[in-house]
Amino acid sequence: MGSYFTGELHHQLREDVRGFAEREVRPRVAAMEATRTVQHELSRLIARQGWIGATVAREYGGMGVGHLAKTIIIEELSRVSGAMGAMVQASQLGVAKIVHFGNDEQKKTWLPAVAAGECLPTIAVTEPESGGHVLGMAASAVRDGDDYLLSGRKVYVGNSHVGDLHGVVVRTAPGSKGLTAFLVESERPGFSLGAERATMGLHGFSFGELRFDNCRVPAANRLGAEGDGLAVAYSSSVLYGRANLTAVSLGIHQALLEETTRFCEERQRYGKPLHALANIKLKLGQMQSRLMTARLAAYHAVSLLDQGASCDAELMNAKLVNVESALDSARSAMEIHAAAGLFTDRPIERFLRDAHHIFAPAGTSDVQLLRLAEVALGTAKGSWSERLAEFVRTDPTHSDPTRAERPGPSDAECQIAVPRQLRTAVM
Missing domain, CATH: 2.40.110.10 (Butyryl-CoA Dehydrogenase, subunit A, domain 2)
Known part of the structure; x- marks a missing residue:
C-alpha cells in the first residue's frame, strides 16, 4: 500500500492543483456565488489542465495516475470551490462508462478528447x-x-x-x-x-x-x-461516483477546518483568541478528528481500487463517512462562528450549502448503510471492483514515469509511509 500513498507524483500533483485553484478559481468564487450561473469558461479551463483524464490510460493521452491521484485533484479543487470540484468529479464519472464498457473504437475516439479537455462527458x-x-x-x-x-x-x-x-x-x-x-x-x-x-x-x-x-x-x-445498461450504471456509480463524491466532501471538509481555525485565531474574546475558550477548542479538536478519519477512509478505499483489490464496501463506507462527517463539521463551524457565519462575507455558509449537495448522488447515507449491512450479513451481491479490476487497476510504473528508474520502497518504508502522508495531507 505504501507506494500508492507516498509517491512524489501525489505530492507534486497536490501542489499543482492547489496552486491553480488559488490563482484561477478562488478569484472567481464571489462572482459565481453572485450570478449562480454555469461556469462554461472556467470549466473548460480546468478541463484543459488534463485532470479529467486522471484515470485514462497513457496510451489514450491520459494521465494514467489512478484513483488516489484523481481524489487529490477533486479534493484540492473542492477545497476552494465545491462547484468546480463537482464539475471535475462529474466529468471523471462520465469517463467510467467508456473505460469500463467502451470498445476499442469508442476508446480511441473519445478518451483522447476527454484527456485533452476537448470533451466533457456525463x-x-x-x-x-x-x-x-x-x-x-x-x-x-x-x-x-x-x-x-x-x-x-x-x-x-x-x-x-x-x-x-x-x-x-x-x-x-x-x-x-x-x-x-x-x-x-x-x-x-x-x-x-x-x-x-x-x-x-x-x-x-x-x-x-x-x-x-x-x-x-x-x-x-x-x-x-x-x-448492459444496468452494469454501466451500477459500476460507474460504485467505482467512480462514490469515490469522486467522497473527494468533494473531503475538500469541503478541509476548507471548513481551515476557515474555522483562522476565525478562531483572529476573533478575540475577553482579550484572548476565541480558541482559548475550552468549548471552542473541543469543537476544533472534534473537527480535526473527523477530517483525519474521513481522509483515512477515502484514501484507503481508492488505494485499494488502484491495486485492483476488492473494495466495494470500502468505497461505500468512504462516501458515508466523508459526507456525514463534513456535514457534522459544517454544523460545528456554524456554531463556532455563531451569527458571523450567517453572512456571505464569510464562506462558512457556502461550505454548509455545498456539503448538502453531496448527500444524495450515488446513494444517500441510508443506501450506503443498507449495502454495508448486506456486507455484514454476507448477502452482498457481487463486487464491481473485482469484476472490473483490470480496468481500474493502476500500474505505479506507468503513473509515475520516474518510478521505473528508482528502487521500490522497502517493507519498513511501506509500513510508516501511510500515516506520514496523511499527516502531511491535513496541514
Missing part, C-alpha cells in the same frame, strides 16, 4: 418519476435500422449544461436485462436541455435535465451489448 441515469430506482426508468430506445431512436428525460445530470458527450442509460426491453447505454453527442438532433434552475449551493456547477425526442443515435454509439 452520465445520465436518474429520471423524474423513478428517482434513484434505476429499474423504474421509462426513457427508451427503439432500434431503427443502423440507429436507435431515444425518447425521454433525465434529471440531476452532473455537467448537464457544459457536457459534450452524454452517457445515457435507457430501456430497450422489459426487466433488469432491458437497459442499454449509449453515447449521445450534445449536438444531435432531438437532444435538448431543460432550463437552468437555481440551486441551494454548488453555484457554477450544472446538474440539470436532458431531453430526448426521437434523438437518432447510431448503433456504433452503444456501450456494450443491449442489456
Whole structure:
C-alpha cells in the first residue's frame, strides 16, 4: 500500500492543483456565488489542465495516475470551490462508462478528447418519476435500422449544461436485462436541455435535465451489448461516483477546518483568541478528528481500487463517512462562528450549502448503510471492483514515469509511509 500513498507524483500533483485553484478559481468564487450561473469558461479551463483524464490510460493521452491521484485533484479543487470540484468529479464519472464498457473504437475516439479537455462527458441515469430506482426508468430506445431512436428525460445530470458527450442509460426491453447505454453527442438532433434552475449551493456547477425526442443515435454509439445498461450504471456509480463524491466532501471538509481555525485565531474574546475558550477548542479538536478519519477512509478505499483489490464496501463506507462527517463539521463551524457565519462575507455558509449537495448522488447515507449491512450479513451481491479490476487497476510504473528508474520502497518504508502522508495531507 505504501507506494500508492507516498509517491512524489501525489505530492507534486497536490501542489499543482492547489496552486491553480488559488490563482484561477478562488478569484472567481464571489462572482459565481453572485450570478449562480454555469461556469462554461472556467470549466473548460480546468478541463484543459488534463485532470479529467486522471484515470485514462497513457496510451489514450491520459494521465494514467489512478484513483488516489484523481481524489487529490477533486479534493484540492473542492477545497476552494465545491462547484468546480463537482464539475471535475462529474466529468471523471462520465469517463467510467467508456473505460469500463467502451470498445476499442469508442476508446480511441473519445478518451483522447476527454484527456485533452476537448470533451466533457456525463452520465445520465436518474429520471423524474423513478428517482434513484434505476429499474423504474421509462426513457427508451427503439432500434431503427443502423440507429436507435431515444425518447425521454433525465434529471440531476452532473455537467448537464457544459457536457459534450452524454452517457445515457435507457430501456430497450422489459426487466433488469432491458437497459442499454449509449453515447449521445450534445449536438444531435432531438437532444435538448431543460432550463437552468437555481440551486441551494454548488453555484457554477450544472446538474440539470436532458431531453430526448426521437434523438437518432447510431448503433456504433452503444456501450456494450443491449442489456448492459444496468452494469454501466451500477459500476460507474460504485467505482467512480462514490469515490469522486467522497473527494468533494473531503475538500469541503478541509476548507471548513481551515476557515474555522483562522476565525478562531483572529476573533478575540475577553482579550484572548476565541480558541482559548475550552468549548471552542473541543469543537476544533472534534473537527480535526473527523477530517483525519474521513481522509483515512477515502484514501484507503481508492488505494485499494488502484491495486485492483476488492473494495466495494470500502468505497461505500468512504462516501458515508466523508459526507456525514463534513456535514457534522459544517454544523460545528456554524456554531463556532455563531451569527458571523450567517453572512456571505464569510464562506462558512457556502461550505454548509455545498456539503448538502453531496448527500444524495450515488446513494444517500441510508443506501450506503443498507449495502454495508448486506456486507455484514454476507448477502452482498457481487463486487464491481473485482469484476472490473483490470480496468481500474493502476500500474505505479506507468503513473509515475520516474518510478521505473528508482528502487521500490522497502517493507519498513511501506509500513510508516501511510500515516506520514496523511499527516502531511491535513496541514
